[in-house]
Amino acid sequence: MRKILLLSLVIASPLAIAGPQCTSAERSQWQDPKAFQEQLKAQGYEISKFKITDGNCYEIYGFDKDKRKVEIYHDPVTGKAVKAEIKG
Template sequence: MRKFVIVATAFAAVGTLAATTAQAASLGRPCTTAPEAQWLSLDTLRARVEAAGYRVQRAKLKAACGEIYALDRNGARVELFVDPTSGQIVATQ
């Protein structure tokens, strides 16, 4: 019985971690519902994030959200989720 509880707990922990990672990667929702024609260019998004004090390493647009991988002012790695219509940072990870 004890072995079953340990295994069940391990599976539950892995399932929770996987669900949390999937939600965090996409925020669980798009950053905008505006049509793509209204989005800023990726270069503009990068420039706005850099103006906010981050050093951009990689950027992409995914699921109506700008995903920018950068270093903060202390050199720590961060993932920023940016609204592609305004360049506003809507979440960090």
């Protein structure tokens, strides 16, 4: 029984920490990643890391205009923030 419980925890853990699902749209409908980052920079964001997640999100790590550390998931089609975490 313990083995089954441990196995279920190992399998479920990555799902629990995975980011949101942002879009199912074709990549041809997504905003250009470089242009999208430039828009964020124009709004005062400093981007330390940018990536495309398994959930089809644009994810940024960096700082907002108030110099607070942030992690934000964006819908790559609309650019809308789907999930944001301010870390400082």
